[in-house]
Amino acid sequence: MSTIELTANVRSDLGKGASRRLRHADLIPAVVYGANKDAVSIALEHRLVIKAQEQESFYSQVINLVIDGEKNDVIVKDIQRHPFKPKIMHVDFLRVVAGQEIHTTIPVHFVNEDKPAKAGGVVSHHVTEIEIACLPKDLPEFIEVDVAALKVGDSLHLTDVTLPAGVSSVELAKGEDHDVAIVTVDKPKASAADEDDADEAETDAE
Known part of the structure; x- marks a missing residue:
């Protein structure tokens, strides 16, 4: 096994x-x-x-x-x-024991993060592992989450993650309010220099 x-x-x-x-x-x-x-x-x-x-x-x-x-x-x-x-x-x-369900945590692998990044987004991971329930024979080595289609402002939640056959999310079994965010794509934070430039531009405009 x-x-x-x-x-x-x-x-x-x-x-x-x-x-x-x-x-x-x-x-x-x-x-x-x-x-x-x-x-x-x-x-x-x-x-x-x-x-x-x-x-x-x-x-x-x-x-x-x-x-x-x-x-x-x-x-x-x-x-x-x-x-x-x-x-x-x-x-x-x-x-x-074969045939008896187990609860454990599985690492999350995020793929295609370069695509949102190239579009100007910052990919933020909110979890690095997911708690699952399954039989020992169905235990995955990791859960893959593809972020290629995400744009700035988008996010993926637990309900958006496709789990392998025979595997369920322990958190989602607790109710809809446990549908936590897995990953988001945010706007890049403005640097201090950029903020100073913006302030100067506003001052000049006045």
């Missing part, structure tokens, strides 16, 4: 002190939960997770997590990072 595979070991030594010891050994404390099973505390090699998370699909696709030899299909639900070091502190994994 997945092209990403990680190997982990069950850990029985829990608590903040144990987590610190794991990190000093270049391991990441993590937890796996869901699918009506008990949560399991695990440890993974930091270097392998760092390498895996370089792929965008790490955050949106089903991962094959092998725990003490047992395969588990999971998705990443949360990652805690060090505030200033390039270090992962903790990972939460959610088990997924």
Whole structure:
């Protein structure tokens, strides 16, 4: 189901002190939960997770997590990072089961942004990911939003986004007032020099 595979070991030594010891050994404390099973505390090699998370699909696709030899299909639900070091502190994994719907967030890829820009517009992204619901087999790697047809003053909302078959928007399911803007094309902001020139022109006209 997945092209990403990680190997982990069950850990029985829990608590903040144990987590610190794991990190000093270049391991990441993590937890796996869901699918009506008990949560399991695990440890993974930091270097392998760092390498895996370089792929965008790490955050949106089903991962094959092998725990003490047992395969588990999971998705990443949360990652805690060090505030200033390039270090992962903790990972939460959610088990997924074929046939059971999951909720997760998927990155948005905006395409053809150069076209509104050439027409003098400034493309502004209001979201970078969309929360979706679907079966594991229907989980997309990303959602593509084409802005080629947008003109200055135009915008695209959630209802304008075409989702793949079997995929629905969690926000839109809450009601029409959750139809948030995804992207807009705005007028370029006038620079301070331009504003000064405009003021001088008005003064001269007087």
